[in-house]
Amino acid sequence: MTGFRVLKGGILSLLQDTGRLRYQHLGVTRGGPLDAKSASWANRLLDNDPDAALIEVTAGGLELESRTQIMVAVTGGDLNLTLNGEPQPPWRSFWVRQGDRLKFGTPRYGFRAYLAVSMGFQTQPVLASRATVQRDQLGGLDGNGGALKAGDELPCGHLPEEPISREIPMQYLPEISQDIVLNLIPGYQQQDFSKEAWQTLWHSTYSLSQNSNRMGARLEGPAIVTPNKSFLSEGVSYGAVQVPANGQPIIMLEDRQTLGGYPKLGNILPLDGFRLAQCMPGAKIRFKPMSLAEGQQQMRRYLRFFGL
Incomplete structure (x- = not known):
C-alpha cells in the first residue's frame, strides 16, 4: 500500500472533503x-479536484510517516510543521519521499491546518463523501466517523x-487573528x-468558549435578551447565530444539527466563518451588520475563484 502511516493522531485530525450534500432532509x-x-x-x-480529501489538523500533534513519494501542500494556521525535523512554513507545496516524517507541533498562529496530497487521500466515500462527521458516525478512514489514530x-x-x-502569493494570504469582527446578515x-x-x-x-466544537462556536459575554415566544423547529443553515435562553450566542458550524428551534439573529458571512475556524478558545469576537446583497456578491466571487 502506498500512502501515509499515522504515528500519532494529534488533538483532533479528521479526513475531510467539501462535505455531504443533499442529505440534510434525512438528518x-x-x-x-x-x-x-x-x-x-x-x-x-x-491542481487537485476541489473535492479531493485532505486532513484537517486541529491544534497540532499529528505525526505521519510517508510510505510513498508525492507532493503535499499545507495551508491554514501555522502549527509548527516539520519535515524530518526541518521547519516547513504553511501556504506552500513540497516534495515528500518514502520514509519522511511529518510532525505538527503546537500552534504559532491560527488553530487549524490543512494537509493535502496530490490526487487526494483515496478512502472509500460514504453517502458520496469522505467528510468525517463524528456525531453522525460517517466518513473518515473506516467510514464510521472516527478521528485519525496511531496505526492508521x-x-x-x-x-x-x-x-x-x-x-x-502574499496578497492572497488570509489574515489570521484572535480578535475578529464577523459580518452578520440579519434574518427573518x-x-x-x-x-x-x-x-x-x-x-x-x-x-x-472552551465548549466550542465543530457543531457550533459558543460565545461568552453580555447576554442578549431573547424573544418572549416559542419558535417551531426548522432547518438550520451554516453560520446561523442562535440565541438560547441564557442569551449567549451560538454560531452554527459544519457539524451542526439539521433542525433547531432556538431564535436566530441571522447568519454570519461564510467567509467570516472560515476566519472563525482559526480562532482559539478565548479569542475576541464582535459583530457588524452586512446586507444580503453584499454577502451574496462576496460569496459568488469566492465560489467562482475556486470552481465550487
Whole structure:
C-alpha cells in the first residue's frame, strides 16, 4: 500500500472533503472543513479536484510517516510543521519521499491546518463523501466517523518524479487573528428581537468558549435578551447565530444539527466563518451588520475563484 502511516493522531485530525450534500432532509449534516478557504487553497496548490480529501489538523500533534513519494501542500494556521525535523512554513507545496516524517507541533498562529496530497487521500466515500462527521458516525478512514489514530494507514497516490513546488502569493494570504469582527446578515426573525437585544449585540465583545466544537462556536459575554415566544423547529443553515435562553450566542458550524428551534439573529458571512475556524478558545469576537446583497456578491466571487 502506498500512502501515509499515522504515528500519532494529534488533538483532533479528521479526513475531510467539501462535505455531504443533499442529505440534510434525512438528518445527515454536511460536515467538511471548518476553514473551507484554506482547504480549497491546499487542493489548488496541487491542481487537485476541489473535492479531493485532505486532513484537517486541529491544534497540532499529528505525526505521519510517508510510505510513498508525492507532493503535499499545507495551508491554514501555522502549527509548527516539520519535515524530518526541518521547519516547513504553511501556504506552500513540497516534495515528500518514502520514509519522511511529518510532525505538527503546537500552534504559532491560527488553530487549524490543512494537509493535502496530490490526487487526494483515496478512502472509500460514504453517502458520496469522505467528510468525517463524528456525531453522525460517517466518513473518515473506516467510514464510521472516527478521528485519525496511531496505526492508521492513509492510502494515496504515487508520483514518478518531483513537480515544481508552489506557494500562495502574499496578497492572497488570509489574515489570521484572535480578535475578529464577523459580518452578520440579519434574518427573518430579526423583528422578534428587541432594539435592546440588537444594541447589546452590536456594542459587545464576546469570547470564544472552551465548549466550542465543530457543531457550533459558543460565545461568552453580555447576554442578549431573547424573544418572549416559542419558535417551531426548522432547518438550520451554516453560520446561523442562535440565541438560547441564557442569551449567549451560538454560531452554527459544519457539524451542526439539521433542525433547531432556538431564535436566530441571522447568519454570519461564510467567509467570516472560515476566519472563525482559526480562532482559539478565548479569542475576541464582535459583530457588524452586512446586507444580503453584499454577502451574496462576496460569496459568488469566492465560489467562482475556486470552481465550487
